[in-house]
Amino acid sequence: MGSEDRVEMEAEDLVLHVVIITVPCPGHLIPASQMAKHLLSLGMKVSCFNTGINYPSVERHFEEKFGEVKIVFRPLRKENEFVPPGKRLEEHLDWIQHLNDEAMAERLAEALRNLTPPPACIISDMLVGWSQDVANAFHIPRFLLYTMPANALLYMITSSTSLVSPAVAPKRPPDIWKSMVDPTSSINDYLHRNARRFCEAAMILVNTVEDLEAGLLDLMRTELIGKPNVKLEKLLPIGPLIRSYGGEICSDNSVSHNQEDTSCAEIFRWLDTQEDSSVLYVSFGTLVTVNESQAHELAHGLEQSGTPFLWVYRPPEVCQVLPMDASVQDSLLDGLPTGFMERIEGRGRLITQWAPQQLILSHRSVGGFMSHCGWNSTLEALWAGKPIVAWPCAIDQELTARYLVDDIKLAVEVHKNDDGLVESAEVARAISLLMDENTGSGIRSWFVKMQQLAHKAIGEGGSSKTNLKTLVDRLKSHLKTLP
Structure with a gap:
């Protein structure tokens, strides 16, 4: 047996260890936990983290299991240093921003150093842009988990960078961003700062369905992949990432x-x-x-x-x-x-x-x-x-x-x-x-x-299921390049 054959067999035998990091909000925890379940079903080991703490009242409603494995998002903060959010939405958005300070990068890096086997990649939420620096330091790919639709992804990239010409993007009312976020607020800068790092990721995994937003997805692939200053290799819809019960996504019966x-x-x-x-x-x-x-x-x-x-x-x-x-x-x-x-x-x-x-x-x-x-x-x-x-x-x-x-x-x-x-x-x-x-x-x-x-997308042979397998193949190919 040749050395190349041995390397390939060793890569196949290795357990791929994936790290998922998100923010402690339902709209982000749900798709992240479903992503973890999909990866576990494909034979990977998964370690999950969040940038806050776990509230028992919230965690109880988002508890997920795959077989006997309970999916838990380990907090990167200690409870005694944590300030809870305010009651209003604006206060909550500001709270999310302050959860993602520079100290988080070192805390995640410390957690990664203690993982066995070493992580093969980081899958991080769209609001955790600093995780790209951690991935770079560990020489592993980062995959961005985008929890909004493709039209919002295109809008954020167009609004925050010059990578996609506004001329080719779908027309939206000029004040639509203002209706979403106060342009003078700190959260506005925070969102743009994260969006500017989207295309540093090896892949963007979008919580949508190919057939629902095919035109927008193809437009972004054409405009972004292979272009200067863009590291992005693939843009993969993997949705819908919604809660499941008893191993299957909920249906009436x-x-x-x-x-x-x-x-x-x-x-x-x-x-x-x-x-x-x-x-x-x-x-x-x-x-x-x-x-x-x-x-x-x-x-x-x-x-x-x-x-x-x-x-x-x-x-x-x-x-x-x-x-x-x-x-x-x-x-x-x-x-x-x-x-x-x-x-x-x-x-x-x-x-x-x-x-x-x-x-x-x-x-x-x-x-x-x-x-x-x-x-x-x-x-x-x-x-x-x-x-x-x-x-x-x-x-x-x-x-x-x-x-x-x-x-x-x-x-x-x-x-x-x-x-x-x-x-x-x-x-x-x-x-x-x-x-x-x-x-x-x-x-x-x-x-x-x-x-x-x-x-159809998440059924056998469906577009989202196929894209998840593409992600696994990408990780296996990365392992083969390691010394």
Whole structure:
């Protein structure tokens, strides 16, 4: 046997050890944990880290296992040095930025030095650009895990670098970035700083589906790969990276209700009594909340629509990442219109705790989703085949809404008045347009076609599954180059 044959066999026999690092926010933890599950299924060893600490109240809802292996994101900070985020979204974004200071690079490097076998690569979140320096120091590739859609990736690269000509990028309103992030804020600079490092990665792994955004993905491949000052080798869609239950991504018949908190059982019993595709599910994610005036307009709009609904309700400006303190619990429903709960009895329900969103969306009685257009929520709706009332609130959500409404025609949009408020009549109009059997049928049938593309992508021979195997092959080839 020749020496080349021995090297190849040794590389095949080695256990590939992958390090995943993300930030401790649901929109980033979910795709990172699903990425870990996919890699474990392909025979790799995976070590996971996050830049904050683990809140038990959050960790419980995102706990994942592959076989007997529990996926845990080890914190790079100690609890006694950690300052929790504020309750408002803007405070939370600022908190994420401060989690990623220069000290994190050395902490990650120290963790990597203690790993056995040594890591073959780093897969890092889009907000952890400094991990590129750690990968360079260890002479291993870094793969960027981009947790937003391809249209947001292209927009961030175009807005932050000169690598892609704005002339070839899809046209968006000139003030769309301002609607996402205050240009004068420190988080604006932080996002641009990370975006400028995207193309230093060996690959960008996008949480999307090739057939959903093929045009944008091909455009970026043409504009970026092989160009000066671009180290990027491949741009691979690997989505949808959404939560799974019992080893399979959730579908209507695959999950029993008791897999979530028993406190949710009453909600599912209520859903079981509703007609097929009759209920509107309303949720703005874990970070976005609405102020009291908007909560009143939303409540009145839901009431006026006459549609059965299930609303994940949080008090104004209280995000779901941290548990509510006792004072908030005691006044939980004070922000709602007087008499609202009595008037909707039997037709509407509120969830004031953590909601098992994917299970709810997969229920036969749910026919639509009023959403903030967070990308995880959008993918979950797509997987379940549930059309969307688009109500973007912050960051990438405006871009996602434009994609859903303008590009692929999968959503009905709510419109704000001059004061930035969505009035109750507009809420009721959008709901009726989506949920009506006649006016909503076109969106619903098109959504089912997009759902089929998402299911196909992660099936055997699908584009996302094939791309994950391409990633493994890239790592094996890297091992062969090591001394």
